[in-house]
Amino acid sequence: GEEVAQTPKHLVRGEGQKAKLYCAPIKGHSYVFWYQQVLKNEFKFLISFQNENVFDETGMPKERFSAKCLPNSPCSLEIQATKLEDSAVYFCASSRTSENQYFGPGTRLTVL
Amino acid sequence: AQKVTQAQTEISVVEKEDVTLDCVYETRDTTYYLFWYKQPPSGELVFLIRRNSFDEQNEISGRYSWNFQKSTSSFNFTITASQVVDSAVYFCALSEAGGGADGLTFGKGTHLIIQP
Numbered sequence: 001g002e003e004v005a006q007t008p009k010h011l012v013r014g015e016g017q018k019a020k021l022y023c024a025p026i027k028g029h030s031y032v033f034w035y036q037q038v039l040k041n042e043f044k045f046l047i048s049f050q051n052e053n054v055f056d057e058t059g060m061p062k063e064r065f066s067a068k069c070l071p072n073s074p075c076s077l078e079i080q081a082t083k084l085e086d087s088a089v090y091f092c093a094s095s096r097t098s099e100n101q102y103f104g105p106g107t108r109l110t111v112l
Numbered sequence: 113a114q115k116v117t118q119a120q121t122e123i124s125v126v127e128k129e130d131v132t133l134d135c136v137y138e139t140r141d142t143t144y145y146l147f148w149y150k151q152p153p154s155g156e157l158v159f160l161i162r163r164n165s166f167d168e169q170n171e172i173s174g175r176y177s178w179n180f181q182k183s184t185s186s187f188n189f190t191i192t193a194s195q196v197v198d199s200a201v202y203f204c205a206l207s208e209a210g211g212g213a214d215g216l217t218f219g220k221g222t223h224l225i226i227q228p
Binding site: 040102 | 147162203205215216217218221
């Protein structure tokens with residue numbers, strides 16, 4: 001596709017439940033990025049992939065967050081045992097090179 | 113470590129006024145990219161411009177213009193004759209062009225309010 005697609009648009013989870021978010025990058029883009037935006041403000045880089053390989057995961061809270069990009073499947077970001085502070089909008093972006101990142105519409109995660 | 117500072121948290125102007133959004137960055141790399149994104153109330157992130165560190169030419173696109181000055185590590189964004197539709201949060205971002213899939217470092221954003 002010509003746009004980055006993210007599903008679901010909204011996700012509500014009780015504290016301690018698992019949350020899984022999906023991202024389909026633009027066709028032909030080999031780089032995928034995940035960002036977390038809290039309170040409509042600060043963006044935090046979480047992880048990037050080059051094809052199905054993790055490139056940079058320095059921003060990931062590794063104890064509960066994991067991500068994958070498998071061939072012929074949407075990329076995913078999974079949060080085990082969600083906490084209240086995980087409430088945020090999670091953006092996925094893709095690029096053909098590192099120069100231009102195109103962002104999806106985001107998934108709003110609300111943890112109650 | 114890289115850092116982007118947008119010191120203006122919120123700016124409010126009356127329609128048709130010109131407005132400049134400031135962005136100051138820090139990086140140790142000599143090769144890097146600077147970006148501006150717009151986030152309207154609907155929440156999506158709209159790409160506005162990318163500039164690489166070797167190109168200091170100013171850019172103009174319609175009512176938008178960008179002033180890149182390496183000497184002051186600034187990449188400011190000016191909207192001329194602002195319109196209500198320009199109301200949004202604007203983010204400046206930096207990418208160090210090292211290994212290919214470098215994450216962007218964002219500033220905290222400037223909330224621009226254009227009053228009719």
